Amino acid sequence: MSEDEKLLKEAKKLPWEDRLLHKNWKVRNDANIDLATVCDSITDPKDTRLREFGPFFKKTVADSNAPVQDKALDALIAYLRAADADAGRYAKEICDAIVAKCLTGRPKTVEKSQMVFMLWVELEAVEVFLDAMEKAIKNKVAKAVVPAIDVMFQALSEFGAKIVPPKRILKMLPELFDHQDQNVRASSKGLTLELCRWIGKDPVKSILFEKMRDTMKKELEAELVNVTGTARPSRKIRSEQDKEPEPEAVSEVVHSGPSKESAADVPQEIDEYELVDPVDILTPLEKSGFWDGVKAAKWSERKEAVAELTKLASTKRIAPGDFTEICRTLKKLITDVNIAVAVEAIQAIGNIARGLRTHFSGNSRFLLPVLLEKLKEKKPTLTEALTQTLQAMHKSGCLNLADIVEDVRTATKNKVPLVRSLTLNWVAFCIETSNKAVVLKVHKEYVSIFMECLNDGTPEVRDAAFSALAAIAKL
Structure with missing residues (x-):
């Protein structure tokens, strides 16, 4: 050996x-x-x-x-x-x-x-x-x-x-x-x-x-x-290997014509929001002179200060923080005498809603009444900004149908017909983009509001109420 x-x-x-x-x-x-x-x-x-x-x-x-x-x-x-x-x-x-x-x-x-x-x-x-x-x-x-x-x-x-x-x-x-x-x-x-x-x-x-x-x-x-x-995944994690196979597939395929895909060929829903890290916008906002700018006597300086917030908030995902004082300021600016400042403030709110999502829920409820009241203005740029922001607040999960019932009820009794009709249009959008289970929980309250609006003296309000009822009926 x-x-x-x-x-x-x-x-x-x-x-x-x-x-x-x-x-x-x-x-x-x-x-x-x-x-x-x-x-x-x-x-x-x-x-x-x-x-x-x-x-x-x-x-x-x-x-x-x-x-x-x-x-x-x-x-x-x-x-x-x-x-x-x-x-x-x-x-x-x-x-x-x-x-x-x-x-x-x-x-x-x-x-x-x-x-x-x-x-x-x-x-x-x-x-x-x-x-x-x-x-x-x-x-x-x-x-x-x-x-x-x-x-x-x-x-x-x-x-x-x-x-x-x-x-x-x-x-x-x-x-x-x-x-x-x-x-x-x-x-x-x-x-x-x-x-x-x-x-x-x-x-x-x-x-x-x-x-x-x-x-x-x-x-x-x-x-x-x-x-x-x-x-398609070709390999399973160990704990899944003994289980029954389930069809799974994701893709980036653009199909033309009627789709005949099986469930296994449906592309995976990817939320881009989940793919990015949150960005802190509060710190750079403090350094931008925002607080002095929004108090300026010149409307152009006020608009410029809010525009900086709009720009910062345009990031895909915003880091949660204390936005209370910012929202109090924006609430005042929504009613600014200068329409350009008001539009900028409304757009800033929309961006914050998209970036914060559910973290902006409390502030969204705080801002909602003044946004709905502002629908009375007949300026197209203002109406467009309000529509986009209100839709963003719901689509981003800041507000759901249960949160807004009383605000909607109040707005549909507003003396200005435009507020009533545009509020109903927004609610119809919310219903169409909500989960069926969510709508069913509150549909009785909304149906009663819409039925009452069918008797409104303004044709546009009646039409909007009918559209909102139709949105519920489609579910």
Whole structure:
């Protein structure tokens, strides 16, 4: 028996950790091979040995000896195939070690590392996986960045957007578009196109294009023409693998003519709001001189101050905060003697409603009476601004039909016919864009209001009341 054989034979008597971290690389190599064999033999994910083995891998995958590191990855793959989501407790340290030590290795090492990442996603450690990818793409060595982008592409492509959150990937892409390495840029372009297949071209373009160089935009625009077909997940997370298959599909397909799609071919509804981070607008507003501007004697200065708020609030998603004083000020400005100032204030409210959504509910109820009262003005620009803002407040979830019953009842008794008719038009819009269950809860109150308005002396009010009744009848 050779010295090496004697050493390996004696080493097998040692505890797992001593073998896996032994000073002799051959012992470590042999230990990883044995560990992989044991993991392959485990059929119960609750086997207590899996808890024992889990902490070993954060060190073994970082082995300085390349062949041993390969065998450690083999053992980890076998371990993850045997384990269940409980193994996620070890995910962060293992993923960080792989990012630090494996992605610049030999092609086979990189490939096995990617297999490990995919198995972590399968075991529902997707957030840890994406945290690791955020670190990987910051590596100064381009050779380590490309595999990270490619495995995100693979994860999204195989598991789909319901498992791999597009928002996290969208946040990573901008810094990759300007990367010095052309392979990184090419991979990031491929990942962007894959995102388009899952969440649609428009959300991706809206969020990313403003952060791209013109050259990259042109390249992507040319490629986007070819993004058709239906994106379907081809792989399930472990906990779903034994369940009955459910049809699922999302796509960015523009169909012409009558649709004959099955339920499985309907594109996924993607809310762009959920894909972006909230933006603080209160801090820059304070610095803009808003509070002095809205008190200015000159109407142009008041309008300019509110226009700055309108601009800041045009961001897709606004960070919640205390907007109470701003809304008190806007309430006064709605009735400003200068129509341009009033229109600007109304538009600002609409933007805030779109950006804050349900976080603007209380302030929306506070502003609603004065907005409805303002419908009496016959200026088209004012009417248009009011209509857009009122619709935005409902569509964004700031107000629902139950919230506005009493305000509507009051407005339909307003002495100005225009207030009555335009309020009814708005309520008809709210009914048409509301969930049926919501309408059914309050339809009795609204029907009584509309029936009363059918006797109004003004034809426009009667017509609007009839349209509102028709909207309920369609449900």
